[in-house]
Amino acid sequence: MAASPALAQVDARIVDNPPEATLRTAPEEPTVALPHAGFDATRKPAPTERGVGAEVFYDLAIRYQDGTIFNPSTGTDDPVRLRSYVGAATGGSPQFAAPTVRILPGETFRLTLRNELPADDPTCPGAGGVNVPHCFNRTNMHTHGLHISPTGNSDNVLVSVSPGVSFQYEYNIPPDHPAGTFWYHSHLHGSTALQVSSGMAGALIIEGGRIPALAPDGGYVTGDVDVVLRKPGGEPFRDRVMLFQQIAYACRDGAGAIKAATTGAWYCDAGDVGEVEGYDQLTPTSWSASGRFTSINGEVMPTLARAVAGEVERWRLIHGGVRDSIKLRFRKMEPAGKTVVAARLATADARQAFVDQRCTGAPLPALGLAADGLTRGALDERSDTILQPGYREDLLVRFPEPGVYCVINGELQTDQAVNNEPHGRELLGYVRVDEGTAPPSAGDSILGALIASAEANLPDDVGARVVADLQDGMRLAAFARHPDVAAEEVTGRQTLGFRIFNGSLPPAPPAFRFEIGELGRDLAGNLALMNSAPYDPVRMDRTLVLGAVDEWTMTSFAANHPFHIHVNPFQIIEVLDPTGTDVSGPGNPNVSQYANLKGVWKDTLMVEQGHVIKVRTRYERYIGDFVLHCHILDHEDQGMMQNVRIAIPDGTGGAAVAHH
Structure with missing residues (x-):
């Protein structure tokens, strides 16, 4: 087993948002498929403008990808080979964080899914019935949370895309679809968990710019909360996409058994490559015993791209994992300005001790903005945010002063956890916060920033009502698109x-x-x-x-x-x-x-x-x-x-x- 000092090191692995999918506004091929009188083989379809009625196109391949995942237990990068989504994208981390797709309400999203996994799949056809995991190289796509058709080539999880097959999905996003944070992942019965645990998941964001209006009945014609997530000059708040995953890679011995120490922790010898190839890696106790770590945007224990003290940010949290619950909280690291800290993080007790000794600032309050992509009726103040598999939460976060902040997975009781096992505090990563051009004052707040935005960026009559709502219980009535069900x-x-x-x-x-x-x-x-x-x-x-x-x-x-x-x-x-x-x-x-x-x-x-x-x-x-x-x-x-x-x-x- 590899043995070396383990470092939980600030700035060792800098992570920004996942890469942004590069969408096309025209298909690659001519729209006329067959020659006829007057056919022009050189004609290419003209790009369209984004928005209602537009079509956008994207090709997403599924293939094995080689890379590494940092292992804090050993301080080394473990080689891995995983099924991954790969598509044209810009920026972000290139490894094991699928591209973020951004769509506008009213658009048609044409996604061509290209299954480039090997056709030689020993798990297919399966033996033992439909509910025994099987056909690990077959797949399909689910747009989790979108309110769209489940039939045909839309959000249909009852179809199967075999190796060597390309299939174009057509997602017609209705013009009144709520803006918010959604996600996409594989969903073929029999292989879903194994593929998602390999990292086959990505953010899918519906962007909003609809301004609310006053309705004749005294209520609102609701708009998108995005329009008040701006500075008074119109510049958007920083938008962070945070994809949390539990990639349960393991190495196996000659008999096919997972290599595990006497403590139960998984390990890989020199020359081994970690893979996700069996459901023995996805049992109720396997994740906690394995010693593996939750990743953020494809990296384990990263430092997130720098924030600025006093500025409000929107954090789009997506639990894209399978086998762990997360209780997210922020605490400032003490002493201030410390850049490198060393700890052996091979056991749960050591991970909790590290957090308790180093992350000693008061819990940072945040405001809950949306749940599962849907804007709340009112902002929810909290210092802890619980994420279960499939959950999304949008938070408004403001770091009050410069320094290094710990991103922590807090303690959970047995009855709160997906594995029915309690877990203590452990480090997920860091945020380095720089001093702004103007030091934030003690009176600054997230609520104050939203009020200033509403006053500056909304029409006077609507802005006055939105400000009154915010001052009265932090209500978001102008932006909550689903009325209560009486x-x-x-x-x-x-x-x-x-x-x-x-x-x-x-x-x-x-x-x-x-x-x-x-x-x-x-x-x-x-x-x-x-x-x-x-x-x-x-x-x-x-x-x-x-x-x-x-x-x-x-x-x-x-x-x-x-x-x-x-x-x-x-x-x-x-x-x-x-x-x-x-x-x-x-x-x-x-x-x-x-x-x-x-x-x-x-x-x-x-x-x-x-x-x-x-x-x-x-x-x-x-x-x-x-x-x-x-x-x-x-x-x-x-x-x-x-x-x-x-x-x-x-x-x-x-x-x-x-x-x-």
């Missing part, structure tokens, strides 16, 4: 329960089943799981009706599971803990991860075992077949997924499911 709107109800159980009897080895079912009551009146089953690709589990409004009740009977449903987001109504107390209202997220989530719109939500969660959703605009599932993606690959259909109403209160 109880009287509800037209139907859905229930859902997650379960993992051992389907075999001794002395047979365990055969765990990953299932989703409905909720009922047992003879004692307690919630019970009914009609549960693993995923079946030919079974339609739920048929919903376009235009309906459902209230969903969800719980978990074994472990914690992030619930994700495609197409339509949902609003959180209440979260009852095992004592029956609603923990979604104002509160401390260190006590409950659901604190301050009442009324918030999301598309992914952790369902803690024993908690009962109620959400409401509207089925709007789109019909078609798609899925819901657990966003611990190895759970999804092993059966914790259901097929969902939104159908046209039949005129009698049901769904029209026939073709005649």
